[in-house]
Structure formats: C-alpha cells, structure tokens
Amino acid sequence: xxxxxxxxxxxxxxxxxxxxxxxxxxxxxxxxxxxxxxxxxxxxxxxxxxxxxxxxxxxxxxxxxxxxxxxxxxxxxxxxxxxxxxxxxxxxxxxxxxxxxxxxxxxxxxxxxxxxxxxxxxxxxxxxxxxxxxxxxxxxxxxxxxxxxxxxxxxxxxxxxxxxxxxxxxxxxxxxxxxxxxxxxxxxxxxxxxxxxxxxxxxxxxxxxxxxxxxxxxxxxxxxxxxxxxxxxxxxxxxxxxxxxxxxxxxxxxxxxxxxxxxxxxxxxxxxxxxxxxxxxxxxxxxxxxxxxxxxxxxxxxxxxxxxxxxxxxxxxxxxxxxxxxxxxxxxxxxxxxxxxxxxxxxxxxxxxxxxxxxxxxxxxxxxxxxxxxxxxxxxxxxxxxxxxxxxxxxxxxxxxxxxxxxxxxxxxxxxxxxxxxxxxxxxxxxxxxxxxxxxxxxxxxxxxxxxxxxxxxxxxxxxxxxxxxxxxxxxxxxxxxxxxxxxxxxxxxxxxxxxxxxxxxxxxxxxxxxxxxxxxxxxxxxxxxxxxxxxxxxxx
Numbered sequence: 001x002x003x004x005x006x007x008x009x010x011x012x013x014x015x016x017x018x019x020x021x022x023x024x025x026x027x028x029x030x031x032x033x034x035x036x037x038x039x040x041x042x043x044x045x046x047x048x049x050x051x052x053x054x055x056x057x058x059x060x061x062x063x064x065x066x067x068x069x070x071x072x073x074x075x076x077x078x079x080x081x082x083x084x085x086x087x088x089x090x091x092x093x094x095x096x097x098x099x100x101x102x103x104x105x106x107x108x109x110x111x112x113x114x115x116x117x118x119x120x121x122x123x124x125x126x127x128x129x130x131x132x133x134x135x136x137x138x139x140x141x142x143x144x145x146x147x148x149x150x151x152x153x154x155x156x157x158x159x160x161x162x163x164x165x166x167x168x169x170x171x172x173x174x175x176x177x178x179x180x181x182x183x184x185x186x187x188x189x190x191x192x193x194x195x196x197x198x199x200x201x202x203x204x205x206x207x208x209x210x211x212x213x214x215x216x217x218x219x220x221x222x223x224x225x226x227x228x229x230x231x232x233x234x235x236x237x238x239x240x241x242x243x244x245x246x247x248x249x250x251x252x253x254x255x256x257x258x259x260x261x262x263x264x265x266x267x268x269x270x271x272x273x274x275x276x277x278x279x280x281x282x283x284x285x286x287x288x289x290x291x292x293x294x295x296x297x298x299x300x301x302x303x304x305x306x307x308x309x310x311x312x313x314x315x316x317x318x319x320x321x322x323x324x325x326x327x328x329x330x331x332x333x334x335x336x337x338x339x340x341x342x343x344x345x346x347x348x349x350x351x352x353x354x355x356x357x358x359x360x361x362x363x364x365x366x367x368x369x370x371x372x373x374x375x376x377x378x379x380x381x382x383x384x385x386x387x388x389x390x391x392x393x394x395x396x397x398x399x400x401x402x403x404x405x406x407x408x409x410x411x412x413x414x415x416x417x418x419x420x421x422x423x424x425x426x427x428x429x430x431x432x433x434x435x436x437x438x439x440x441x442x443x444x445x446x447x448x449x450x451x452x453x454x455x456x457x458x459x460x461x462x463x464x465x466x467x468x469x470x471x472x473x474x475x476x477x478x479x480x481x482x483x484x485x486x487x488x489x490x491x492x493x494x495x496x497x498x499x500x501x502x503x504x505x506x507x508x509x510x511x512x513x514x515x516x517x518x519x520x521x522x523x524x525x526x527x528x529x530x531x532x533x534x535x536x537x538x539x540x541x
Contacts, residue, residue, distance in 0.1 A: 017057045127149075244520060294318065
C-alpha cells in the first residue's frame with residue numbers, strides 16, 4: 001500500500017527498505033522504468049553542482065542478476081532515457097556484474113533510434129559547419145558565423161607554398177590549433193568553457209568521459225580539419241606518416257641530439273583496417289621511448305622490452321619538473337566561479353548592460369567603473385572576500401582586476417596551466433643567453449603569491465601530459481578508465497570490428513594519427529622547455 005502511494009520515494013528511507021525487502025524488491029521488478037532510474041542514480045550519476053544528490057537504498061545488490069531482467073523489461077518499454085541506455089550499452093563486463101551483449105546491442109540501437117527520431121522531428125533546426133580552403137585570405141585563417149552556420153576558412157596559398165615537413169607540423173599549431181599555441185595543451189574538454197545552462201542539463205556519469213555537446217562539436221571539428229589536411233597533403237604526394245617519421249628520425253637527432261628513436265609506419269597501399277592494427281602499437285612505443293629518454297638520459301630499448309605490458313599514460317615523464325599548475329579545490333574554485341562564470345550572481349549587474357562580450361564579473365569590472373554599491377547588500381561579502389584575498393583591488397572606490405587575476409583566468413579557461421609556457425623570453429645574441437621579458441614578471445609574482453597562499457599547487461608527478469590530456473588519451477585508446485571510451489587501440493588489436501566499412505576505418509585511423517600529431521607536438525614542446533630552462537636565464541633590464 002505504501003509503495004502504491006509513494007512509488008520510488010520509499011527507497012530514500014533505509015529503514016523501510018530493510019523492513020520490507022521482499023515487497024520493495026518485487027516493486028522494482030514490476031516497475032523496470034523506475035528501477036532502472038534508481039539504479040543509475042545510485043551507482044553512476046555524479047554529484048551535480050546544481051542539485052543535491054539523493055541517496056537511495058535498494059534491496060537488490062548492484063551485481064544481482066535480477067537487474068538483467070529489469071533492464072530487459074526497460075528496453076521493451078517506450079519510455080527510455082538515453083543516459084540510462086548509454087550506461088547499459090557501455091557496461092564493462094570485466095567487473096563483477098555481467099550484462100549480455102544482446103542487451104547492450106539492443107540499448108545501443110535504442111539510442112540510435114531516439115537520436116534519429118529527434119533529428120527528424122527537429123529537421124527545421126540545423127547547425128552547419130563549413131571548412132573551406134580559400135586562395136585570397138589575408139591571414140592564415142578566418143572564422144565567420146551566420147546564425148547557426150559556422151564557416152572556417154584556411155589560406156590555400158599558404159598551404160600550397162609551404163609543403164616542407166617542419167611547416168606542415170607547425171600548421172597543426174598555428175593554423176589548425178591541434179594544441180593550444182599559448183599553453184601547449186591538447187584540444188581538451190575544458191569544463192569551464194561550457195555554457196552554464198547546458199551544464200545543468202547534461203548528466204555527468206561516473207566512469208564516463210564527459211562527451212557533452214561542446215566536447216563532441218569541438219572534437220568532430222578537429223578530426224574533420226585533420227581529415228581534410230591529410231587528404232590535401234596526399235594529393236600533393238605527401239604522406240603525413242612520413243612527416244611524423246621525419247620528426248622522430250631526423251628532427252630530434254638534429255635539434256636535440258636525441259638518437260635511436262624507432263618509429264614504424266604502415267605502407268601506403270595497406271587498407272585503413274590494416275593501418276590501424278599496424279600503427280596503434282606505435283603510440284605506446286613512441287611514448288615508452290620518450291619516457292626512457294626522460295628517465296635514463298637515453299633510449300634503453302632493452303629496458304623497454306622487459307617492461308612491456310606496464311604502460312600507463314600517467315607514467316610517461318617530462319624532462320621538466322613541476323610542469324603543470326592546478327587549482328586547489330574548494331576555495332580556489334569559489335574564486336574562479338565568482339570571477340569568470342556566467343552563473344555567478346556577480347555576473348549580473350542591474351546598472352550595467354553586459355552584452356555578448358561581457359558575460360562575467362571579470363568582464364564587468366574591466367569594461368565599467370563598478371563599485372560595491374552597484375550590488376545588493378547580500379553580495380557584498382563575496383566582493384569583500386575577493387578584495388581580502390587580493391584577487392581584485394579597489395581604486396578610488398572602483399573595483400579593478402589585480403596582477404593576480406589574469407593568471408587565475410588562464411587556470412579557469414584551461415583547468416590547469418603550463419607554468420613555463422606563460423613566460424615570455426627571447427635569445428640575446430650579444431650575451432648568448434635567454435632573457436625573460438619584463439612583461440612576464442607580474443605573472444611570476446602572481447604564481448608565487450597564489451602558491452604561497454594555498455590557492456594553487458604544482459604537479460609533482462612529473463608527467464608529460466596534464467590530467468585532462470591523460471583522460472583524453474585514455475578515452476581515445478582504451479577502456480581502462482571510461483566505460484564510453486572510443487577504445488580504438490583495444491578494439492582493433494583484440495578483436496575484428498567487421499561491422500565497419502573502409503570509410504569508418506579511415507575515420508578511426510584519422511583519430512589515431514591526430515593523437516600521434518598531438519604527441520609529436522607535446523614532445524617537441526617539452527624538449528624546447530627543457531632547453532630553455534637549462535640555459536642561464538636572466539631578466540631583461
């Protein structure tokens with residue numbers, strides 16, 4: 001009787017569930033939609049920034065086979081949630097709970113059906129992305145937006161004239177932005193760059209890589225740009241694999257005296273299925289070799305051979321210590337939220353109209369002469385907190401950014417920063433040494449202040465990749481960390497994806513090559529940083 005009246009609310013009360021285990025268990029079996037929702041809420045949904053997570057008490061253990069019966073009934077219904085379907089289809093059977101492949105495939109087909117019906121129903125609303133190589137551009141690239149049509153233009157004259165291998169590699173930085181020019185970070189799912197309202201809608205799941213709309217659109221754009229450039233070079237009889245080979249076998253030896261790198265590429269005539277199987281192990285091989293160089297000072301192939309099978313992205317070292325800076329949780333995140341988020345109450349001020357280029361408190365205090373009196377009384381304590389911590393300053397009653405604020409903005413935008421890439425320096429020919437520009441001194445002072453006051457921490461792991469980059473690489477290559485990973489390496493090396501055509505194999509191969517280009521650029525950036533730090537560095541006068 002209680003369950004008829006309250007439904008799944010009963011499962012918020014541990015004592016009731018323990019008192020009536022048989023009744024509550026049978027109710028879950030008879031109500032597969034509610035039961036499936038409760039299961040994923042309890043075991044897979046993360047705590048949201050916007051809603052309090054409810055604790056549920058279920059009379060069926062998470063590894064009980066009864067859940068298979070419940071999920072089967074759920075899939076037979078017409079009331080399906082794609083979040084639940086994603087969890088069922090991606091469930092890792094290596095754990096202590098097994099979901100038959102037939103059920104997982106059925107869940108995946110349901111997702112495809114729901115998505116197809118959604119786009120068919122909303123066919124009047126389309127988002128179009130165009131990529132155009134154009135001759136008469138005045139710059140390397142241009143971007144135009146017309147409502148929901150996005151067009152990316154790239155300078156065809158430049159591409160045609162610059163076909164040498166070093167410039168081709170540089171194009172991935174300065175033209176196609178495979179890694180960030182300033183920070184040297186790979187194209188990642190920067191959580192703080194997303195719109196707040198979408199973050200409210202998107203449900204973040206445990207053991208799932210966050211593939212919301214913003215990540216998917218950015219990722220697809222990057223791979224599409226890569227795809228086009230690969231084919232463009234191929235038409236010029238230039239194979240990108242050979243460009244990568246040049247980096248490992250010639251460039252590293254000439255520029256950094258890094259010798260004995262072994263890098264194998266598939267032949268031009270192999271199918272894309274064969275290319276993936278041949279080239280996927282090269283990513284692990286390249287990283288193991290660089291790791292050996294960082295640890296031993298040379299590439300020890302015997303040691304690498306004896307330690308095969310212990311590969312982890314997080315174990316790949318950098319030549320540079322304390323490479324990345326991360327925010328310390330809670331208090332720093334509170335500061336970042338109030339300064340830069342469009343969801344902070346400080347981002348709206350009734351006296352000043354923001355506009356598209358003025359979305360947060362940081363933008364407001366740069367654009368306008370704002371005082372504390374412009375905000376309601378109950379927000380003054382937040383502003384006083386920022387003033388007390390010297391995050392912002394007050395000049396003649398007006399709120400201003402401090403020398404610390406811009407460093408925090410970088411941390412907000414990238415989730416971490418590469419501390420050495422933020423320092424501007426040049427080589428002084430007369431003194432034959434590197435000099436730090438005066439403009440970088442405020443950044444250095446800001447980092448020292450933030451560290452001394454416990455707002456940031458340096459990465460002590462000495463890893464070549466940031467935490468976000470490690471996650472992205474794991475998402476692409478394997479399924480050790482994320483249930484929804486692309487797992488390209490594992491799928492092709494441990495099985496035969498015969499359900500895919502040659503074009504699908506080519507797309508997956510482009511993702512692998514994209515990742516290898518990222519690794520090439522990361523290694524080069526690391527070697528350049530190390531070269532800079534090993535030289536006698538002084539500050540310009």
